[in-house]
Amino acid sequence: MKTLEVVPLARVEGDGGITVTLDGKKVKKVTLDVHEGPRLIEQLVRGMKPEDDVNVVPRICAICTLSHKYAALRGLEKALAIDPPEKAQLTRDLMMLGENVESNSLHTYLLALPDFLGYPSAIAMLNDYGDDVKRALRLKKFANHVMEVTSGRIVHGENPGLGGFGKYPSKKQLSEIALRARELVPDAVRAVELFASFEYPEYPEVDTNFMSVNAPNKRFGLAGDTILISKGKETDAEDYRKLTSERVVPHSFAKRSDYKDKSFAVGSNARLINMGERIEGRAGDLFKEHFSDRWLKNPLFNNLAQAIEMTWALEQMPEATEKIAALEDPKRTEATRDTGSGTGAVEAPRGVLYHHYEVKDGLIEVADIITPTAQNLDDVEVHMKACAERMLADGRGDDELLPALEMIARAYDPCISCATHLVTLKRL
Numbered sequence: 001m002k003t004l005e006v007v008p009l010a011r012v013e014g015d016g017g018i019t020v021t022l023d024g025k026k027v028k029k030v031t032l033d034v035h036e037g038p039r040l041i042e043q044l045v046r047g048m049k050p051e052d053d054v055n056v057v058p059r060i061c062a063i064c065t066l067s068h069k070y071a072a073l074r075g076l077e078k079a080l081a082i083d084p085p086e087k088a089q090l091t092r093d094l095m096m097l098g099e100n101v102e103s104n105s106l107h108t109y110l111l112a113l114p115d116f117l118g119y120p121s122a123i124a125m126l127n128d129y130g131d132d133v134k135r136a137l138r139l140k141k142f143a144n145h146v147m148e149v150t151s152g153r154i155v156h157g158e159n160p161g162l163g164g165f166g167k168y169p170s171k172k173q174l175s176e177i178a179l180r181a182r183e184l185v186p187d188a189v190r191a192v193e194l195f196a197s198f199e200y201p202e203y204p205e206v207d208t209n210f211m212s213v214n215a216p217n218k219r220f221g222l223a224g225d226t227i228l229i230s231k232g233k234e235t236d237a238e239d240y241r242k243l244t245s246e247r248v249v250p251h252s253f254a255k256r257s258d259y260k261d262k263s264f265a266v267g268s269n270a271r272l273i274n275m276g277e278r279i280e281g282r283a284g285d286l287f288k289e290h291f292s293d294r295w296l297k298n299p300l301f302n303n304l305a306q307a308i309e310m311t312w313a314l315e316q317m318p319e320a321t322e323k324i325a326a327l328e329d330p331k332r333t334e335a336t337r338d339t340g341s342g343t344g345a346v347e348a349p350r351g352v353l354y355h356h357y358e359v360k361d362g363l364i365e366v367a368d369i370i371t372p373t374a375q376n377l378d379d380v381e382v383h384m385k386a387c388a389e390r391m392l393a394d395g396r397g398d399d400e401l402l403p404a405l406e407m408i409a410r411a412y413d414p415c416i417s418c419a420t421h422l423v424t425l426k427r428l
Contacts, residue, residue, distance in 0.1 A: 018384065018405055025392045030385040031249075032377050032409065042367040050076045050335075050357070051162055053364055057355065060369070061415060062155050063106075066099045066147060067348035068369075069160055071355035074223065076162060078342025079359045080335035087327040088164040091150055094177075094320045095160065096222045096346070097313040098146030101139055101188075103349035104268070104310040107413045108191045109136030112303045115407045116198045132194070135187040139310070142180055146317070149173050164332035174321035181317035185282065188314055191307035196290045203394075204387040204408050205297035208379055209259055210270035211243065211352055213345050220271070220278040220312065222347040228274040229259070230296070237345035240354045244370050255374050263378035266351025267412065268305035269295060283312035299383050299411045306349075306413070338362040348372055350413050373414045384408050 017033040041060055045053045054072045058065040070092055077084060084092075109132060110122040119125045122133055144154045149169045151157025159166045169177075210230035215221025227235045227243060235243060244257040258264070272279075273295060276287045286308050295301045341358040351372030358366035384405050391401050 018409060020384075020388055020401075020405065022388075022392070027385055027388045027392065030381050030388060030405075032380050032384070042369055045364055045367045048364050049362060050080060050359060050364060053357070053367070054160075054162065055158060057367075057369065058156050060371075063103055063415060064099065064348040064350070064353070065156050066095050066151055066160075067346055067353050068355070069151070069157075070096060070223065071344040071346045071348075071353045071369075072357075073160065073162060074344025074346065075342045075355040075357045076344070076359070078344065079340040079357050080162070080342075081337050081340065082163045082333050082335050084163050084333050085330035087168065087324060087330055088333075090320060090324045090327070091165055091168060092160065093222070094169075094317065094324065095147060095150035097316055097320065098143045098150065100143075100222065100313045100349055101310050102143030102147060103413075104306040104313075105136050105139035105143065105188075105191075107349075108195065108303055108307050108310065109133065109139075111413070112410060113191075113194065115403075115410060116195070116303075132190065135190055139184055139187050142184055145180075146177055149177065161332065163334060164330060168329045169321075169324065171325045174325045178318035178321040181314045185311060185314050188307065188311040189282065189286070192286050192290070192304065192311060195304040195307050200294065200298055200300050201404070202298070203390045203404060204299060204383040205294065206383055206386045207297055208382065209262065209264035210273045210296075211259070211264055211266050211375070212271045212274045213237070213347055213352060215275060215278075218278060220275045224345060227345065227352065229264075230270070230273055237354070238343050240343055240345065240356065240370065244354070244375060246370065246374070254377060255370075256378050257370065257375040258378055263382045264375065265299065265302075265379045265412075266372045266375050267302055268309045268349070269299070269302040270351060271347060272305045272308065279308075279312050281312070281315045283308055283315055286311060299379070299408055302411050302413070341366075350415055351375060371415070373412070376412045376414065380409055380412055380414070 019031045019033060021028040041057060045056055054069060054076065057072045058068040060068050114121055114125060117125060117129065126133055148154045152159035212228050213224035214226040214228045214234060215224050225237050227237055243259055245259065246255045246257055249256050272287060276291060279287055290304060339360050343354060343356040346353050353372055354370040356368040357364055387404055387408060388401060391404060
């Protein structure tokens with residue numbers, strides 16, 4: 001038996017590992033292992049008041065902090081029959097656009113791009129692609145500003161709350177966001193051009209399902225009450241357990257999800273596959289120009305999808321800020337009941353995020369949170385196994401196989417937490 005290790009694989013958030021077990025050239029098993037211990041957030045919030053829960057659950061992640069906040073708000077507002085005012089809804093849309101640009105700019109330019117250009121890190125790209133690194137930093141800095149203006153601070157902002165906001169952005173802040181968003185669209189388009197120029201290997205290609213929310217009014221968006229499945233089915237978000245079928249596996253602390261005993265993918269690729277034809281403007285033109293049937297099989301195209309989506313998010317900001325500025329600041333909407341249940345589904349940068357709550361007499365009895373990465377893990381393994389089998393059959397060596405598997409895992413932009421990733425190859 002031969003064991004080959006690559007330690008560490010940076011540019012993946014969290015402490016995890018890929019293990020490939022081979023018998024000669026036959027692939028016995030491919031597993032994506034998550035080594036981080038359970039967070040127990042769902043148990044911690046039991047017995048809490050809903051307004052306390054929405055301050056605790058964003059601590060699950062510092063990248064998708066506003067997605068967790070928004071999913072919790074949507075679930076709890078359903079449970080408590082709270083109908084937030086229009087300005088609150090629009091401001092939440094703006095904060096989600098900011099988080100989308102922040103995360104997608106980080107992943108496309110600084111985490112995924114080095115793989116395609118043959119560099120070990122974004123720092124190593126500086127001499128040859130310094131302008132692109134600067135573009136990434138500009139985009140991320142601006143998106144962090146949008147998050148701060150809407151939520152109160154860059155990470156774990158407390159401004160969004162049940163039924164509304166503590167404080168709404170000023171007209172001056174909104175005007176500045178609109179102006180800067182227009183200026184930065186070319187930086188996002190540059191990311192699209194880069195990822196559209198690369199040759200994508202066929203080794204990992206396997207048919208799969210794609211899930212995303214169905215944004216209302218036939219628009220592309222980051223929240224909805226129903227879930228779209230790429231085969232044409234639409235399901236109420238309240239039926240999320242049937243869509244995710246969570247289970248435990250021995251090699252990972254993270255739960256796994258499948259749909260009808262098959263893997264599926266969530267994320268930018270899934271959103272564009274299910275709703276891409278709804279996008280207008282420059283981003284819509286880019287989607288129509290670059291989309292192909294290979295997106296349905298190859299997870300590496302998720303990087304290109306993120307770049308197109310980042311362009312869309314920037315283009316949406318001026319319209320969003322204009323609508324917000326036109327409305328008077330409303331009071332928060334109060335709960336009309338203290339017992340009920342509800343599920344909030346939003347599109348975190350990495351895919352559909354579910355927060356389900358059951359509230360009784362004003363206290364949380366049940367909390368259930370299913371993250372995008374937990375839904376993607378099975379799909380990662382399916383594509384890595386196909387890649388390993390085909391590359392080995394094609395006579396490729398370990399020195400080519402391992403980087404290819406790392407690229408596949410990284411393409412899903414997995415959010416395990418900020419640490420390293422490990423690939424282990426076992427030969428029997």
